[in-house]
Amino acid sequence: MTAIPCKPAILVALALSASAAGAQAQSTVADGRKLAFDRGKGNCLTCHVIKGGDLPGTIGPELKDLKTKYPDRNDLTAIIYDETKRNPQTMMPPFGRNRILTEQEISAIVDFLQTL
Amino acid sequence: MKTRLSFLLGSLSAALVAFALTSPRVVAADKVDPVADAKAFRNYFFQKFPDVKHEDFVNGPYSMNADMKRQWLEKEEFPPYEFALDAGKEMFSTPFKNGKTYADCFPNGGIGIRQNYPYFDGKEGKVVTLELALNRCREANGEQPYSYVKDEMASLTAYMAFTSRGKPMDIKIPDDPRALEAFENGKRYFYTRRGQLNFSCASCHVQSPGERIRAEILAPALGILNAMPIYRSEWSGMGTISRRFITCNSQTRAVPLEPQSDEYRDVEYFLSYVANGLPIAGPGARP
Numbered sequence: 116m117t118a119i120p121c122k123p124a125i126l127v128a129l130a131l132s133a134s135a136a137g138a139q140a141q142s143t144v145a146d147g148r149k150l151a152f153d154r155g156k157g158n159c160l161t162c163h164v165i166k167g168g169d170l171p172g173t174i175g176p177e178l179k180d181l182k183t184k185y186p187d188r189n190d191l192t193a194i195i196y197d198e199t200k201r202n203p204q205t206m207m208p209p210f211g212r213n214r215i216l217t218e219q220e221i222s223a224i225v226d227f228l229q230t231l
Numbered sequence: 232m233k234t235r236l237s238f239l240l241g242s243l244s245a246a247l248v249a250f251a252l253t254s255p256r257v258v259a260a261d262k263v264d265p266v267a268d269a270k271a272f273r274n275y276f277f278q279k280f281p282d283v284k285h286e287d288f289v290n291g292p293y294s295m296n297a298d299m300k301r302q303w304l305e306k307e308e309f310p311p312y313e314f315a316l317d318a319g320k321e322m323f324s325t326p327f328k329n330g331k332t333y334a335d336c337f338p339n340g341g342i343g344i345r346q347n348y349p350y351f352d353g354k355e356g357k358v359v360t361l362e363l364a365l366n367r368c369r370e371a372n373g374e375q376p377y378s379y380v381k382d383e384m385a386s387l388t389a390y391m392a393f394t395s396r397g398k399p400m401d402i403k404i405p406d407d408p409r410a411l412e413a414f415e416n417g418k419r420y421f422y423t424r425r426g427q428l429n430f431s432c433a434s435c436h437v438q439s440p441g442e443r444i445r446a447e448i449l450a451p452a453l454g455i456l457n458a459m460p461i462y463r464s465e466w467s468g469m470g471t472i473s474r475r476f477i478t479c480n481s482q483t484r485a486v487p488l489e490p491q492s493d494e495y496r497d498v499e500y501f502l503s504y505v506a507n508g509l510p511i512a513g514p515g516a517r518p
Binding site: 160161162170171172173174199204206208209213214215 | 427428429430434435438439442443444445446
């Protein structure tokens, strides 16, 4: 008897937290997109073609199908954090190592990149 | 005992042979060789852009892109640097308070000599750029030096470059270890990564000329100073070589040096020397 009133409460709580997580994911994607286009932050568009970005640069590869190319998000994070580790000749700035972006910002950009 | 000794001798002589074989290569790599460097530098660009005429590299981004070149040629009919050129000519011929002029400070009265700057001054033991020589001329004649990054200096060098247009860059490196060291130092600065974005000068202007960063086309390093000073639309004004270096440093979030600091003078020496033979094209116009 006591368990019955609890059930809807749990369901409501679960539904609430699920939609909150969904909204949060959406907002990090939006944040990531903003950071990726921001000249003072990620500024990815300066070197990469990104869907929805005007006047992209041509130095880096187009950013698309990244979820297929890098199924493990840690790989994408590592590239943004410090690509010189993998490729010493790269033009790509070490966004994490040189504190151009925080880890949270990099994570938001990875969320955005995975939608491309 | 005997075998051990012969073994020792054997390995010693093997080591000596190995040393003799490798040491000349080590010495060669350590030796400053501007002639070989300049040749390799030029060949890199000639091979990377086989369709670009050699003398065209001095036109920077316009040499890399046909559309931009067309726009630029149209712009050249009413060049945006013209006001600076007129001002420079006027300034150049106006006497200082003591009655002397700039012409008194330079070989050939300062006309048609841009291609010889910078030069290595044996007495000072350092590289002397045209901008530096102009301010020294002013100070020697009791005048205040000009800012290295503003219009007056750019106007003067614009006029001096204009009278030298078409002359091949002709930078000398005298047989002086300090001159070789200056060249090497400039080269080192050029290839060293720095700043928050971790770029060297070469990252953009050797690795990526012709590529776009957003709407801008990166200029090749070869001949990049031959067109200086430049009118840049982005600056809405003229820029000296000093201004160009400082802006490059700050745009890549590195700490710019003082204008005409030793390292900037050395970079100018390096970049000008490797462009020997390419024509003076200044003043230039850039987006």
